[in-house]
Amino acid sequence: MKNKHYLVDRSLHWFAAFLILFILMNMGTQIHNIDYRIKGQALHRQDAIETHALMALGVFGLILARLGWEKLFANRLPRQPMRNTFHLGLVKSVHACFYLILSGLVITGLGMAINAEEVIQLFGVQLSDAISSDGRFYAKMLDIHLMLIDTLWWLIVLHFLGVLYARK
Numbered sequence: 001m002k003n004k005h006y007l008v009d010r011s012l013h014w015f016a017a018f019l020i021l022f023i024l025m026n027m028g029t030q031i032h033n034i035d036y037r038i039k040g041q042a043l044h045r046q047d048a049i050e051t052h053a054l055m056a057l058g059v060f061g062l063i064l065a066r067l068g069w070e071k072l073f074a075n076r077l078p079r080q081p082m083r084n085t086f087h088l089g090l091v092k093s094v095h096a097c098f099y100l101i102l103s104g105l106v107i108t109g110l111g112m113a114i115n116a117e118e119v120i121q122l123f124g125v126q127l128s129d130a131i132s133s134d135g136r137f138y139a140k141m142l143d144i145h146l147m148l149i150d151t152l153w154w155l156i157v158l159h160f161l162g163v164l165y166a167r168k
Contacts, residue, residue, distance in 0.1 A: 005073040012069060016062035020102075021156075023055045024149065042118060049113065053122050056106065063102070080166050087166075094162065097155055104148045111141035 002010075027048065039047070070077065082088040113120045115138040116128045 002078065003076060005069075005076040006078055009066065009069055009073075009077050012062055012066040016059055016066065019055055019059050019062065020152075023052060023059065024152070026055070027052050045118070046121065049120060050122060053109070053113075056109070059102070060106070063099075083166075090162070094155065094159055098152075098159070101148050101152050101155060105145060105152070108141045108145040108148065112138055112145065115141065 038044070082091065110127075113122060113127045115134045117133045117135060117138065118128070119126060120128045
């Protein structure tokens, strides 16, 4: 059996992975499949954004916890052996892309929230107002955000296939 440090590391990894998948699937459901007329469009949108942001903060916390755990217990965490330097470089590149894409999603999400055409509040703090919003900037942030989401899906598939290949 693996040691307790490994179990904590894997738990942090899988909690973050499931939360990322839930965010990716839940936001579309909240926006497109729920009848917004029940609460009204503005309140429905506000709830969806706050839920999305809360989950994103959860992912951020889990990722920070995992990075800290890896630094503290690097010598006690068994890892899959790297076959060669190319394999090592590929693994490091995929992980770096995950961190870059997730960071880009946070930045573009905040960019959209600050420049929304409606008043957006996040945990009681007003991020935008309709008077100073920039619709073109919002649209650009939305385009980049959606592109990053598509890229994240492909990266998840690549990561999954890489794990299967490394364990064969």
